[in-house]
Amino acid sequence: MKIRAAFLSAFLISLILIFPGCSKNRTPAAPTAGQPAAADPLPSWNDGPAKRVILDFVKSTTDKNNAKFVAPEDRIATFDQDGTTWVEQPMYSQILFAFDRVAALAPQHPEWKTKMPFKAILAGDKEAMAKFNLKDLEVIFASTSTGMTTEAFGPIVKDWMATAKHPRFDKPYPQMVYQPMLEVMKYLRDNGYRTYIVTGGGQDFVRSYAQAVYGIPPEQIIGSALDTQYQYNKEGQGILMRDPKLLLNNNGAGKAEDIYLFIGKHPKAAFGNTEGDREMLEYAQANGGASLEMLVLHDDPTREYAYGPATGLPDTKVGTFSQALYDEAKAKGWTVISMKNDWKQIFAW
Amino acid sequence: MKIRAAFLSAFLISLILIFPGCSKNRTPAAPTAGQPAAADPLPSWNDGPAKRVILDFVKSTTDKNNAKFVAPEDRIATFDQDGTTWVEQPMYSQILFAFDRVAALAPQHPEWKTKMPFKAILAGDKEAMAKFNLKDLEVIFASTSTGMTTEAFGPIVKDWMATAKHPRFDKPYPQMVYQPMLEVMKYLRDNGYRTYIVTGGGQDFVRSYAQAVYGIPPEQIIGSALDTQYQYNKEGQGILMRDPKLLLNNNGAGKAEDIYLFIGKHPKAAFGNTEGDREMLEYAQANGGASLEMLVLHDDPTREYAYGPATGLPDTKVGTFSQALYDEAKAKGWTVISMKNDWKQIFAW
Numbered sequence: 001m002k003i004r005a006a007f008l009s010a011f012l013i014s015l016i017l018i019f020p021g022c023s024k025n026r027t028p029a030a031p032t033a034g035q036p037a038a039a040d041p042l043p044s045w046n047d048g049p050a051k052r053v054i055l056d057f058v059k060s061t062t063d064k065n066n067a068k069f070v071a072p073e074d075r076i077a078t079f080d081q082d083g084t085t086w087v088e089q090p091m092y093s094q095i096l097f098a099f100d101r102v103a104a105l106a107p108q109h110p111e112w113k114t115k116m117p118f119k120a121i122l123a124g125d126k127e128a129m130a131k132f133n134l135k136d137l138e139v140i141f142a143s144t145s146t147g148m149t150t151e152a153f154g155p156i157v158k159d160w161m162a163t164a165k166h167p168r169f170d171k172p173y174p175q176m177v178y179q180p181m182l183e184v185m186k187y188l189r190d191n192g193y194r195t196y197i198v199t200g201g202g203q204d205f206v207r208s209y210a211q212a213v214y215g216i217p218p219e220q221i222i223g224s225a226l227d228t229q230y231q232y233n234k235e236g237q238g239i240l241m242r243d244p245k246l247l248l249n250n251n252g253a254g255k256a257e258d259i260y261l262f263i264g265k266h267p268k269a270a271f272g273n274t275e276g277d278r279e280m281l282e283y284a285q286a287n288g289g290a291s292l293e294m295l296v297l298h299d300d301p302t303r304e305y306a307y308g309p310a311t312g313l314p315d316t317k318v319g320t321f322s323q324a325l326y327d328e329a330k331a332k333g334w335t336v337i338s339m340k341n342d343w344k345q346i347f348a349w
Numbered sequence: 350m351k352i353r354a355a356f357l358s359a360f361l362i363s364l365i366l367i368f369p370g371c372s373k374n375r376t377p378a379a380p381t382a383g384q385p386a387a388a389d390p391l392p393s394w395n396d397g398p399a400k401r402v403i404l405d406f407v408k409s410t411t412d413k414n415n416a417k418f419v420a421p422e423d424r425i426a427t428f429d430q431d432g433t434t435w436v437e438q439p440m441y442s443q444i445l446f447a448f449d450r451v452a453a454l455a456p457q458h459p460e461w462k463t464k465m466p467f468k469a470i471l472a473g474d475k476e477a478m479a480k481f482n483l484k485d486l487e488v489i490f491a492s493t494s495t496g497m498t499t500e501a502f503g504p505i506v507k508d509w510m511a512t513a514k515h516p517r518f519d520k521p522y523p524q525m526v527y528q529p530m531l532e533v534m535k536y537l538r539d540n541g542y543r544t545y546i547v548t549g550g551g552q553d554f555v556r557s558y559a560q561a562v563y564g565i566p567p568e569q570i571i572g573s574a575l576d577t578q579y580q581y582n583k584e585g586q587g588i589l590m591r592d593p594k595l596l597l598n599n600n601g602a603g604k605a606e607d608i609y610l611f612i613g614k615h616p617k618a619a620f621g622n623t624e625g626d627r628e629m630l631e632y633a634q635a636n637g638g639a640s641l642e643m644l645v646l647h648d649d650p651t652r653e654y655a656y657g658p659a660t661g662l663p664d665t666k667v668g669t670f671s672q673a674l675y676d677e678a679k680a681k682g683w684t685v686i687s688m689k690n691d692w693k694q695i696f697a698w
Contacts, residue, residue, distance in 0.1 A: 073566060150609055207613050217422060218613030225610055230602035230628055238631040240609050253579035260499055260589050261574060262611060264556050264567030279579055282587040
């Protein structure tokens with residue numbers, strides 16, 4: 001069985017990184033001209049099978065006279081984050097964040113200058129960084145994101161989100177969100193669905209910006225979670241310390257298990273883009289009745305990225321969409337979203 | 350540090366039981382005559398300091414011009430269950446449930462007739478049952494509430510809730526809820542608060558009836574939780590199996606930690622009745638700004654029960670409200686609810 005309370009490695013195994021081979025100077029795609037009529041809830045989507053399946057799903061599940069009607073209390077939609085609602089290339093934002101934290105904290109740790117893995121980050125030694133193993137990443141995460149109160153962590157992430165820029169597109173991360181997915185989230189919410197982010201990334205990390213970026217409150221963010229430890233501060237007040245110990249590894253089977261843990265129900269709609277989302281989509285479909293399962297295929301190297309076995313392009317190790325997952329999607333009637341063909345516009349800018 | 354993923358014993362340690370010394374024949378208290386005016390949101394409460402503190406809290410935290418105003422997204426109220434929102438004497442309902450499951454499953458386990466601890470339950474040997482240790486309870490729980498799918502468990506609890514009766518009051522458990530607490534929950538919800546049950550009891554157990562009993566949906570029930578394991582059934586569909594392994598021990602410090610895990614925020618109002626609720630109340634108060642902390646004192650042996658050090662009456666081991674907790678409440682300005690004096694009516698019947 002899956003280990004639920006392992007050290008950070010179980011979480012970090014999904015964060016193995018590949019470094020940017022892309023240029024920072026490439027010009028971002030301009031927004032498409034000519035916005036559709038205001039009545040269209042999904043204006044950034046091209047007319048096509050993916051858009052139609054979303055419209056049909058919402059229409060049928062909110063119509064009391066339709067056999068696929070879903071009661072309001074069961075309207076739950078879950079979204080993976082990295083690669084599904086925002087860019088996951090060339091590496092997960094949370095890894096970039098941890099590297100930036102090493103730089104920010106370095107003055108308090110003079111020994112890092114000569115100590116790996118910190119030394120490589122501080123020297124900007126990309127060759128050495130590309131060789132980081134799980135143990136290195138564990139050390140980096142433990143040194144930069146634990147051993148502080150839960151109250152202290154959120155503002156650090158918020159500050160980073162406001163200033164750090166994507167290495168290729170040179171935009172702050174909140175602008176790396178896919179506009180078509182924001183539209184789907186809003187459309188679902190406007191029709192009584194509760195939207196959850198269900199991410200392999202850190203729960204606290206995502207919670208610190210999700211309200212601003214997705215309009216989703218903290219209690220609807222389910223992610224990989226550290227254990228916390230209740231203690232008293234000097235004033236005798238109860239505080240929670242972030243332990244370097246993983247409580248929930250919210251990836252793969254963990255996504256189905258944690259959706260049940262947090263919500264107690266199957267989702268009715270589930271969106272993902274990698275192997276780590278397979279069980280979440282299966283779990284949505286296993287409930288019987290109407291359900292919507294969608295996978296984002298990254299096949300647009302011009303406007304975003306193209307990678308993974310299902311594209312016939314080299315697998316980058318970040319966000320693997322294997323041929324096997326592609327085949328399962330086809331066999332089970334899940335919809336594969338082609339970023340290239342289905343999305344008229346990818347980013348809001 | 351607290352063990353988060355131990356075997357069931359960590360959970361069961363709070364479930365050590367004392368057997369009924371009370372009579373089933375005692376006449377339940379009749380509802381009080383003369384209902385107050387409809388405008389009163391808390392008609393089952395006597396006018397007094399406890400009622401006033403609730404009314405004042407809601408009034409001040411929902412008034413934009415009051416310094417204690419709480420933004421709607423932060424209006425979170427957490428309620429312990431056993432002894433706070435319903436009767437916990439003479440033993441926790443979930444223990445009674447487990448014993449009844451032994452009887453129901455006995456035909457499939459002929460060996461139980463001669464095997465402890467099952468033998469004692471099946472023979473109704475109260476003396477032997479009173480001596481059960483944690484290991485016995487672990488065996489009973491593992492044999493009756495795990496090794497099945499999550500889908501299978503809920504309906505079993507629902508059936509039991511509809512038929513099992515409280516040993517003294519001879520009413521089904523859903524009727525053992527405290528009417529004054531139902532009124533507080535509704536009053537808070539009517540004022541934009543989200544009400545959560547935060548229980549040391551089993552999360553799935555409480556979720557199976559909480560909507561019907563409290564008007565609270567599954568995702569607002571935080572409880573002690575088993576690990577689950579994602580598997581495929583014969584039809585190849587994803588299912589979750591209930592493992593005999595505790596993932597969350599939602600008691601004491603665990604309550605503060607799990608409130609943060611599930612909600613990501615401090616509660617603004619917290620209601621409890623035992624040592625196991627101490628950290629939840631502290632955590633509500635530690636946030637600064639307005640908060641409401643209340644502890645139910647069981648001091649009414651005629652209409653309900655009276656027990657624990659703070660009453661000067663013998664401690665029954667179920668739901669300990671120690672003198673130390675009482676002193677902390679007084680020192681920190683928490684309100685102790687006297688069931689005898691503050692509640693005009695305890696049960697709806």
